Amino acid sequence: MKFSIARWVALGSLSLCSFGGYASNLVTEIYGGVVSTVSNVIGTVTDPFAGVLVGVTQIAPEFVQHTVIRIQGRTLELVPGTAAFDLTVTHNGNSRTIIVVRPEPATTGVAAVVMLHGNGGTPQNQANLAEIAPQVAARGLWVFLPAAVNGVWDDDPANSDPSKDDVGFISRVIDIAVTGYGLDPDRVYAAGLSNGGFMSQRLSCELSDRLAAVGVVSAALRNGLAGSCTTGLPRPITLIVGTSDPIVPYGGIGNIRSADNTLAFWAQRNGCDTSAAVVTDLPDSTADGTTVQRIVNETCGSGKEVARYAVTGGGHAWPGGWQYLPIPLIGTTSTDIDATSILFDFFARYTR
Numbered sequence: 001m002k003f004s005i006a007r008w009v010a011l012g013s014l015s016l017c018s019f020g021g022y023a024s025n026l027v028t029e030i031y032g033g034v035v036s037t038v039s040n041v042i043g044t045v046t047d048p049f050a051g052v053l054v055g056v057t058q059i060a061p062e063f064v065q066h067t068v069i070r071i072q073g074r075t076l077e078l079v080p081g082t083a084a085f086d087l088t089v090t091h092n093g094n095s096r097t098i099i100v101v102r103p104e105p106a107t108t109g110v111a112a113v114v115m116l117h118g119n120g121g122t123p124q125n126q127a128n129l130a131e132i133a134p135q136v137a138a139r140g141l142w143v144f145l146p147a148a149v150n151g152v153w154d155d156d157p158a159n160s161d162p163s164k165d166d167v168g169f170i171s172r173v174i175d176i177a178v179t180g181y182g183l184d185p186d187r188v189y190a191a192g193l194s195n196g197g198f199m200s201q202r203l204s205c206e207l208s209d210r211l212a213a214v215g216v217v218s219a220a221l222r223n224g225l226a227g228s229c230t231t232g233l234p235r236p237i238t239l240i241v242g243t244s245d246p247i248v249p250y251g252g253i254g255n256i257r258s259a260d261n262t263l264a265f266w267a268q269r270n271g272c273d274t275s276a277a278v279v280t281d282l283p284d285s286t287a288d289g290t291t292v293q294r295i296v297n298e299t300c301g302s303g304k305e306v307a308r309y310a311v312t313g314g315g316h317a318w319p320g321g322w323q324y325l326p327i328p329l330i331g332t333t334s335t336d337i338d339a340t341s342i343l344f345d346f347f348a349r350y351t352r
Contacts, residue, residue: 048180055086074124081137092165097147099123108182111141116196129321155198158224186352191215205229212352215343221262234270234302242314271301290334
């Protein structure tokens with residue numbers, strides 16, 4: 001069997017470094033050094049990559065349905081037509097990691113999704129849970145999966161940790177995506193699970209000028225964010241929540257608002273006529289004990305839709321993903337819908 005140079009890179013036999021005018025159609029693969037000027041698919045750049053450690057790109061073999069790689073010591077699943085690498089950057093005094101899953105060959109001018117893991121999670125686990133690689137291959141977009149400091153996102157403006165500056169960090173991730181890799185600045189989206197879903201809502205308020213739409217899974221609205229989200233641009237948002245979530249209760253808890261109140265807040269922010277909302281009971285396609293009701297607010301003065309998928313009987317989960325913890329701990333993962341496809345279809349309808 002014949003192997004290209006890129007395939008040998010994927011297998012770890014050698015590393016390929018390209019600077020200046022070399023291999024202009026390849027993403028530069030640099031391992032083991034701090035980069036200040038990098039040649040990649042858009043040419044030479046200096047700012048987004050200043051002080052960034054770029055890991056070697058691993059490319060999925062063409063004829064293997066699923067490939068499991070190790071990236072920063074954790075497994076990540078790829079499919080043909082995808083590749084992955086890691087970035088390490090110091091932000092606000094903290095060493096931060098970003099896992100990137102991209103199409104192979106690399107493309108420019110396409111959409112980017114920033115996907116945030118849950119409390120205690122990792123980018124690799126989030127990518128596997130949401131089955132990111134098949135979406136990247138099918139849609140041709142890039143997914144950036146940053147890691148939170150100590151596994152926890154600073155999602156509450158009313159109780160913020162300035163040492164993290166997660167909003168500033170995500171803004172830098174977007175800089176790397178747009179300026180560094182030439183992706184479309186008008187098609188950058190954010191989505192997250194649980195703590196990552198809370199953080200995505202904060203980004204919807206505080207980075208509204210950089211995002212085109214937001215997705216939220218197994219999370220609701222904090223009172224602190226509701227009180228501070230008074231400026232910025234309305235953004236389309238889709239919420240996916242379980243009615244039997246034991247971690248983020250559907251009816252709310254403490255400073256976390258109910259799913260109904262969360263929906264009402266975003267509908268009001270986006271100027272939606274809630275009396276015109278369309279409610280649909282989706283097909284009960286699998287016998288998993290869950291059903292799904294979708295409510296869509298499309299009649300909005302801002303032109304920015306607000307939607308919610310309420311998974312009756314669903315737990316603290318990523319619908320369509322795997323049951324990452326036992327049902328007694330997190331509830332049931334619904335297989336009636338695929339959260340990743342829902343969010344990515346939603347994103348595809350909006351530009352900034």
